[in-house]
Amino acid sequence: AQSVTQLDSQVPVFEEAPVELRCNYSSSVSVYLFWYVQYPNQGLQLLLKYLSGSTLVKGINGFEAEFNKSQTSFHLRKPSVHISDTAEYFCAVSGGNTGKLIFGQGTTLQVKP
Amino acid sequence: DTAVSQTPKYLVTQMGNDKSIKCEQNLGHDTMYWYKQDSKKFLKIMFSYNNKELIINETVPNRFSPKSPDKAHLNLHINSLELGDSAVYFCASSQSQSQPQHFGDGTRLSIL
Numbered sequence: 001a002q003s004v005t006q007l008d009s010q011v012p013v014f015e016e017a018p019v020e021l022r023c024n025y026s027s028s029v030s031v032y033l034f035w036y037v038q039y040p041n042q043g044l045q046l047l048l049k050y051l052s053g054s055t056l057v058k059g060i061n062g063f064e065a066e067f068n069k070s071q072t073s074f075h076l077r078k079p080s081v082h083i084s085d086t087a088e089y090f091c092a093v094s095g096g097n098t099g100k101l102i103f104g105q106g107t108t109l110q111v112k113p
Numbered sequence: 114d115t116a117v118s119q120t121p122k123y124l125v126t127q128m129g130n131d132k133s134i135k136c137e138q139n140l141g142h143d144t145m146y147w148y149k150q151d152s153k154k155f156l157k158i159m160f161s162y163n164n165k166e167l168i169i170n171e172t173v174p175n176r177f178s179p180k181s182p183d184k185a186h187l188n189l190h191i192n193s194l195e196l197g198d199s200a201v202y203f204c205a206s207s208q209s210q211s212q213p214q215h216f217g218d219g220t221r222l223s224i225l
Contacts, residue, residue: 043216098169099144099210103156
């Protein structure tokens with residue numbers, strides 16, 4: 001069975017500060033890892049994905065994440081956040097051949113001026 | 114053009130009614146999904162179809178019945194609606210089961 005844990009339910013940060021949103025997963029098979037962002041009253045938008053290859057993955061809007069197999073982590077980072085980054089962020093894992101996504105509980109990023 | 118579109122966006126109805134939510138994707142993807150997001154924003158998969166064939170059927174009450182008339186459409190029919198069905202339902206699609214999923218904007222279902 002697979003599971004995802006997002007270690008912080010809320011992360012307040014000031015504009016232009018760096019941020020890290022933490023994600024740990026467990027799985028008995030090789031996994032694909034994703035970060036999605038959800039703006040208020042909208043659907044989920046893919047930020048970035050790790051399927052294979054380089055463990056440092058760059059995504060949209062200046063976000064990046066690093067896959068760490070030994071620590072089973074996939075933390076999301078941005079060096080300088082904007083007010084517009086305020087949203088809900090979801091880490092997700094899929095494995096096997098069904099495409100089933102297992103989501104973490106979500107982290108609310110609150111960027112303050 | 115909207116890649117994954119769901120209708121309606123909002124659905125308010127009474128307990129015991131039957132309702133349907135429609136989903137269409139114009140990305141040419143083979144796989145489509147339904148997810149439920151509860152009031153605490155937790156997302157859980159309900160169903161998945163690949164080329165009109167059901168491949169994921171999570172522990173969902175049989176009042177929920179998905180139907181895929183073709184690979185671009187995946188509809189969700191719900192019978193005898195209950196208060197606990199209030200949630201946001203998201204449709205998604207992907208090129209294949211290992212590729213990222215593209216989500217619709219969701220249907221907010223409220224049961225009175």
